[in-house]
Amino acid sequence: MKKLAFVITTAPSSNLTATAINMITAALKNRIEVVGVFFYQSAVLNGCEHLAIPNDEYQTHKQWQQLHNDFNLPLHLCATAAEKHGLSDDINEQKITNINKAFTLSGLGELVELNVKADRLIQL
Amino acid sequence: MYSPVKSVAIMNSNAPLSKANAKDALDIALIFGSYEQSVSLYFQGDGVYQLIAHQQPEKVQQKDFLKTFAALAFYDIENIFICHDSLIQRGLADNFSIENVQVLNRNEYAISLHQHQTILRF
Numbered sequence: 001m002k003k004l005a006f007v008i009t010t011a012p013s014s015n016l017t018a019t020a021i022n023m024i025t026a027a028l029k030n031r032i033e034v035v036g037v038f039f040y041q042s043a044v045l046n047g048c049e050h051l052a053i054p055n056d057e058y059q060t061h062k063q064w065q066q067l068h069n070d071f072n073l074p075l076h077l078c079a080t081a082a083e084k085h086g087l088s089d090d091i092n093e094q095k096i097t098n099i100n101k102a103f104t105l106s107g108l109g110e111l112v113e114l115n116v117k118a119d120r121l122i123q124l
Numbered sequence: 125m126y127s128p129v130k131s132v133a134i135m136n137s138n139a140p141l142s143k144a145n146a147k148d149a150l151d152i153a154l155i156f157g158s159y160e161q162s163v164s165l166y167f168q169g170d171g172v173y174q175l176i177a178h179q180q181p182e183k184v185q186q187k188d189f190l191k192t193f194a195a196l197a198f199y200d201i202e203n204i205f206i207c208h209d210s211l212i213q214r215g216l217a218d219n220f221s222i223e224n225v226q227v228l229n230r231n232e233y234a235i236s237l238h239q240h241q242t243i244l245r246f
């Protein structure tokens with residue numbers, strides 16, 4: 001069976017992010033292995049713990065958390081991009097974090113690994 | 125089983141200073157290079173402005189990441205391609221900030237790009 005990896009570059013408010021979630025859900029439900037999802041550029045905001053998207057809008061960030069819980073899907077936030085967008089797991093001396101626990105902070109090297117592990121890398 | 129090295133093309137189609145895309149693409153190129161992956165860079169559309177010499181990013185409150193292009197050779201990234209049609213459309217000469225830039229016509233560019241196993245676009 002072919003393996004997929006995903007690079008997401010769009011913010012939670014982008015329709016492309018919703019499309020990515022649809023693609024990944026379809027793959028996982030059809031037993032296609034997704035080796036991991038790498039969040040780069042504005043996509044790191046998907047991992048923010050304190051997003052409050054209006055109730056009548058698509059709850060992008062909750063969908064990612066659900067995928068992680070249901071399928072044990074690895075969600076990697078690019079550490080440099082996260083920092084640039086104000087996300088941190090070490091905000092002050094109390095070690096306060098604004099990153100959801102479903103996400104892992106990873107270096108760009110993780111993207112290289114995912115690309116090598118997967119038969120196809122899909123960017124949205 | 126998988127091969128430890130894959131050919132990766134990084135396609136740039138945005139101007140260098142309007143968004144973070146150019147810097148983000150360059151960061152990815154250097155990381156893939158440092159993991160000894162086979163990396164090629166492609167410049168098309170407004171992306172061709174990224175290779176134009178003598179830019180002053182500090183005038184618009186940006187760090188001069190463009191000088192990092194000169195480091196590509198140290199990461200063994202030697203396949204750098206630019207679309208000739210995009211240069212002509214913008215009235216730009218073949219005067220680049222780095223050496224080894226190969227100018228390809230539209231067909232050559234497309235054929236070369238599609239020979240890669242992975243394409244990332246910025």
